[in-house]
Amino acid sequence: MNKYIKIANWVFTSLFCFIMLYSAFIYLTKYEMVKGFFETLGYPSYLIYPLAILKILGVITLLANFNKTLKEWAYSAFFFEVVLAFFAHYMIKDGGEGTALVALILLALSYFFWKKTNFKSNKE
Template sequence: MKRDKIIFYIATGLLSVIVLFSVYMYVFKHEAIVGAFTSLGYPPYLIYPYAGLKLLGLFAVWNPNFKALKEWAYSGFFFAFVLAFFAHIMVNDGGHMTAALALVFLIVSYIFNKRINK
């Protein structure tokens, strides 16, 4: 059980670092992100709401009291990372590895969250 908690906290911590870095970029490097979103084919008005949803998703993943909300957050992150992976592949800008890494951390976090909360 202790090993499972350690793996959960490491995976979720690394996932959080990736997500918080992207939120930081969305807010403080807005012009660069507008260019990235435009090159990926997304409208730039999605940047701030997307940053807010990522923060809410992290809150739900870390909070043990909201079990149903946590499932939705994991689901939302899953779809966001899969779509980001394929969007970066389509424009061939090299950003797909971060999305793939985030997806791996997300899956490990989800599996070990289930194991420690049986």
């Protein structure tokens, strides 16, 4: 059973990290397009580059086990980022809330299975 929990953890974490890396890539390569989206959502455009860099650093933190506390902070930061993205898209009704909802579900599953594998390894 422990093997399946570890596999589920890596599957959900990898899918979530792919979404975050893809979004960071778009932020870094298509600045003008993203700037238009940010302005439509009511966010300042100076957040685009720092947010892209923080997403990349967060993905690195989730994939590499540097420190459990740091990983908890990364999960927390991603939770707030995805929830805020969901509500921003929902409020202006542009259809982007679906991707944010998928990301939120993947994040929750990733966290749940990471905690399960973390708890199991501490018991043994």
